[in-house]
Every structure is written in structure tokens, then in C-alpha cells.
Amino acid sequence: MHICYITAEYPVLNLPHGGVGTFVKTLGYKLIKNKFDVSVIRISNVDKVKIVNDKGVKVYLVPKSSLPFSFIPNSLKINRLIKKINKKHKIDVVETSELGFAFIRKIKSIKFVIRMHGGHHYFSLAENRKLEKKKVWQEKKSFFKADHIIAVSNYVGETTRGLLKLGNKKIQVIYNPIDVKKFYQSDSSKVEKFTILFAGTIIEKKGIRQLIESLKFLVDEFPEVKLKIAGRDSTLPGTNTPYRPILEKSISNKIKSHIDFLGVLPNSELPKHIEQANVCCYPSHMEAMPLAWLEVLAMGKIFIGSLTGPGNEVVNDNVTGLLSDPHNPESIAEKIRWVFNNENLSNVIARNAREDVLNRFNLDKLAEENINYYKSLNQN
Missing domain, CATH: 3.40.50.2000 (Glycogen Phosphorylase B;)
Known part of the structure; x- marks a missing residue:
């Protein structure tokens, strides 16, 4: 054919x-x-x-x-x-x-x-x-x-x-x-403590603003926290206005030093960054069936997604990953805090995630x- x-x-x-x-x-x-x-x-x-x-x-x-x-x-x-x-x-x-x-x-x-x-x-x-x-x-x-x-x-x-x-x-x-050979079982010894990875287009609907705002609820308790943002900039819907400069202007001085923009990463390099993250957090306002989520889950990483849309179809909350309210920075921060404070349980959920991907995706x-x-x- x-x-x-x-x-x-x-x-x-x-x-x-x-x-x-x-x-x-x-x-x-x-x-x-x-x-x-x-x-x-x-x-x-x-x-x-x-x-x-x-x-x-x-x-x-x-x-x-x-x-x-x-x-x-x-x-x-x-x-x-x-x-x-x-x-x-x-x-x-x-x-x-x-x-x-x-x-x-x-x-x-x-x-x-x-x-x-x-x-x-x-x-x-x-x-x-x-x-x-x-x-x-x-x-x-x-x-x-x-x-x-x-x-x-x-x-x-x-x-x-x-x-x-x-x-x-x-x-x-x-x-x-998802290609479970390319997105392999990650090595927990390579994890950089208190690092959060976001990988995706930098645009409002991906929940990146709320994720950034969640840091203000975390930095006092976890002064080493670092949010790494990988992805290309986009424009405001219906315009040619770049979104990232607007986003960066909204970042308060309290959390600015805790954020690294990595730019666009070749897809071949993404598994390395997923492996190094303490937690991957992609709180999209809405998805259809997000490949980016599946890439993280396939690597046996603890993952935070969204309660909206097909979130429950992709992630079994508290079993194969965690789901947050993507419109609420405090909800996102609560899930990140739980991961930082529960390493052993996070590892169990991460192992469940890869097993689920092997079975369903x-x-x-x-x-x-x-x-x-x-x-x-x-x-x-």
C-alpha cells in the first residue's frame, strides 16, 4: 500500500x-x-x-x-x-x-x-x-x-x-x-536534584506561565530548585507577536535566577535532559494525545501532567504519574513539592509509567x- x-x-x-x-x-x-x-x-x-x-x-x-x-x-x-x-x-x-x-x-x-x-x-x-x-x-x-x-x-x-x-x-x-528504544529506561543515578524540566512550545496553552508562577511557592522551601525550559517560541494567537519576551517580562525577581531557557533542543538530545531531571512537568491546558508526555513516561520518569482533556486517559493519577490543575500554579507546586519530598514513592510511580507505556503505547x-x-x- x-x-x-x-x-x-x-x-x-x-x-x-x-x-x-x-x-x-x-x-x-x-x-x-x-x-x-x-x-x-x-x-x-x-x-x-x-x-x-x-x-x-x-x-x-x-x-x-x-x-x-x-x-x-x-x-x-x-x-x-x-x-x-x-x-x-x-x-x-x-x-x-x-x-x-x-x-x-x-x-x-x-x-x-x-x-x-x-x-x-x-x-x-x-x-x-x-x-x-x-x-x-x-x-x-x-x-x-x-x-x-x-x-x-x-x-x-x-x-x-x-x-x-x-x-x-x-x-x-x-x-x-512511542519508540521505547529511543526513549529508554532512564538511569536514576543521573538525576540532578530539585530540577524541573519543561519541554514543548513556549506558549500560554502549554501551561508554561502557570508552571513558572508555581516556583514562587517552592523557592523558599527548596532554594536549589531549577526550572529548565526547552522549546521554541511561538506567537500570541492571531498575531505575529512573540510570546517568550512577554513571558520573561512577567517573571518576578524572586524566581528569575531559578529559570533556564535552553532553547530548541534536537529531538535526539531530549532523552538526556529528561533523564537528568528530578521531575518533568508539562501542565498543558489541553492536549489531544501528547507525545511529549509519552516520551517522559516511556523513560520511567516521574511526570506531572494535567487533569484536563485526555489527561486521565494517558496518566493514571498517583499510579503512573501525577495530574494537576494546569490553571492553578499552587496545584502545580503542590505536585512538584510531593515529588521532592517522596523520592521512593516517586520511583515506584515512574516504574509503573514505563510498564504502562510498554503495554498501551x-x-x-x-x-x-x-x-x-x-x-x-x-x-x-
């Missing part, structure tokens, strides 16, 4: 990337090993179409338009490329996320699959943002074109079903997989689920 993914986040040539792209890359490698053909179309800041062979995954980098309403010329380029690829090597499935099919022309011989990673309706509700009419129209149009739907968690699937009035439409839930297991699902589409 030939699967073609459309994503602007695929990690290649040091271009900025995201969780959806990491998912496609991880699954793509497994599909290649199972005799699938995998193509990826990525709109990028390149000067001309480039084709990169990433361990068998054929990545088509398409120049991003600089014209007004760039989504129109970008979509035209994607349509032409799909048609060209399909003519040369028949595509069985095109997969993208929620808004991805809005301007993609249907080809009868190709199954269109949406994999819900959290769309416009979903995150607007979570962040209490107004819906944008243009994106509402695009998302509804995209789902109308989809032949099949996958959700990366029960929560994102059922929440989106309600928001978009999808009725009884079948939604297949397949969790995001193992790449081999979930790759097989995806393979069986794709093969079933040829029978419909």
Missing part, C-alpha cells in the same frame, strides 16, 4: 517541526519496514520543490506561498503534487489532520483519512477562544470530504464529534505510539494496529 501524509510539521532538514510531524515520522519508518510505501507532502520555507528520502519515507518539500490568502496557492500546489504522485505510483490513502482536506480535490481511487490531533473547534473550546468563521468553514468542509476518521484519544474523538455534529460517524481510536503494537486499519480500508 501507498500512504501519503499531508503535514507542515514533518521533521526534516532542520526545519521547524511539531508533534504531528514526529508522529508521522515514527509511524512512517515502521510502515516502510512492513513493505508499505510512504510519501509526505510538506509546505515549507524552501525556494523550490525538493524531494528528500528519509530512510525510505519520500518527503516532498513544497515552497510556501508569500501571496495574500496563501492557503489557496499552497492548496493548488498540493493538489497538483498528489495528482502527479498518484499517476506515477498509485496512492491508496491520503491522511491529514482536521483542516487538511478543505481545499484538496477528491480522487475517487484514493481513501481520504482524517486523523484527529485536535482541530480548530477542539482547541478553541479548550482555550476559551472565539471560533474563526474561515476555519470553522474549512474544518467542516474537510470532514465532509473524509472517507474515514481516526482519533488519537477517546476524548478528542468524542469531543470533536459533538462540536462538529458528526452524529454516528465511525471514529477509530488509535493512540499515538508501544510502537510495535500500535504500528500493527495502524497497518491493520490501513489494510481494512482496501476492503471497503
Whole structure:
């Protein structure tokens, strides 16, 4: 079978990337090993179409338009490329996320699959943002074109079903997989005491501001506490205004010296930083099925996530990790304090976390689920 993914986040040539792209890359490698053909179309800041062979995954980098309403010329380029690829090597499935099919022309011989990673309706509700009419129209149009739907968690699937009035439409839930070899069992002897790691995009919805504010409830009791922040800056929603400078201005002198911004880390270096942290804390306001959480849990590290959304679906509170109220800095601080004061119990929870990942989120297991699902589409 030939699967073609459309994503602007695929990690290649040091271009900025995201969780959806990491998912496609991880699954793509497994599909290649199972005799699938995998193509990826990525709109990028390149000067001309480039084709990169990433361990068998054929990545088509398409120049991003600089014209007004760039989504129109970008979509035209994607349509032409799909048609060209399909003519040369028949595509069985095109997969993208929620808004991805809005301007993609249907080809009868190709199954269109949406994999819900959290769309416009979903995150607007979570962040209490107004819906944008243009994106509402695009998302509804995209789902109308989809032949099949996958959700990366029960929560994102059922929440989106309600928001978009999808009725009884079948939604297949397949969790995001994690490579438990790359994210190995960590060595507790390498832990740096009283260090907290945050890894993710630096933006309000990731809970980074509340995590920083939690330090003011910890520094007096733990004067050695250090928060290490790894990730790229983002912009305020609907603007081109960078978020990090605004965030840094809000940091009080009392806690400023306890914070290190590490910048963007190569994904290959992340396991080392996870291993060294005393606790990893990613208090997102909302997620769909966060790969970043799974990376920490896979390494047998004590982890603090969020009670919101699919939090309970990913983490069994007080058994495989800890869940906090991501909007409440005191709640976050309470969980961090518990970890610092309960090393032995934290280690038990951390061991449970890796065991749970091996059982539920193992790449081999979930790759097989995806393979069986794709093969079933040829029978419909």
C-alpha cells in the first residue's frame, strides 16, 4: 500500500517541526519496514520543490506561498503534487489532520483519512477562544470530504464529534505510539536534584506561565530548585507577536535566577535532559494525545501532567504519574513539592509509567494496529 501524509510539521532538514510531524515520522519508518510505501507532502520555507528520502519515507518539500490568502496557492500546489504522485505510483490513502482536506480535490481511487490531533473547534473550546468563521468553514468542509476518521484519544474523538455534529460517524481510536528504544529506561543515578524540566512550545496553552508562577511557592522551601525550559517560541494567537519576551517580562525577581531557557533542543538530545531531571512537568491546558508526555513516561520518569482533556486517559493519577490543575500554579507546586519530598514513592510511580507505556503505547503494537486499519480500508 501507498500512504501519503499531508503535514507542515514533518521533521526534516532542520526545519521547524511539531508533534504531528514526529508522529508521522515514527509511524512512517515502521510502515516502510512492513513493505508499505510512504510519501509526505510538506509546505515549507524552501525556494523550490525538493524531494528528500528519509530512510525510505519520500518527503516532498513544497515552497510556501508569500501571496495574500496563501492557503489557496499552497492548496493548488498540493493538489497538483498528489495528482502527479498518484499517476506515477498509485496512492491508496491520503491522511491529514482536521483542516487538511478543505481545499484538496477528491480522487475517487484514493481513501481520504482524517486523523484527529485536535482541530480548530477542539482547541478553541479548550482555550476559551472565539471560533474563526474561515476555519470553522474549512474544518467542516474537510470532514465532509473524509472517507474515514481516526482519533488519537477517546476524548478528542468524542469531543470533536459533538462540536462538529458528526452524529454516528465511525471514529477509530488509535493512540499515538512511542519508540521505547529511543526513549529508554532512564538511569536514576543521573538525576540532578530539585530540577524541573519543561519541554514543548513556549506558549500560554502549554501551561508554561502557570508552571513558572508555581516556583514562587517552592523557592523558599527548596532554594536549589531549577526550572529548565526547552522549546521554541511561538506567537500570541492571531498575531505575529512573540510570546517568550512577554513571558520573561512577567517573571518576578524572586524566581528569575531559578529559570533556564535552553532553547530548541534536537529531538535526539531530549532523552538526556529528561533523564537528568528530578521531575518533568508539562501542565498543558489541553492536549489531544501528547507525545511529549509519552516520551517522559516511556523513560520511567516521574511526570506531572494535567487533569484536563485526555489527561486521565494517558496518566493514571498517583499510579503512573501525577495530574494537576494546569490553571492553578499552587496545584502545580503542590505536585512538584510531593515529588521532592517522596523520592521512593516517586520511583515506584515512574516504574509503573514505563510498564504502562510498554503495554498501551508501544510502537510495535500500535504500528500493527495502524497497518491493520490501513489494510481494512482496501476492503471497503
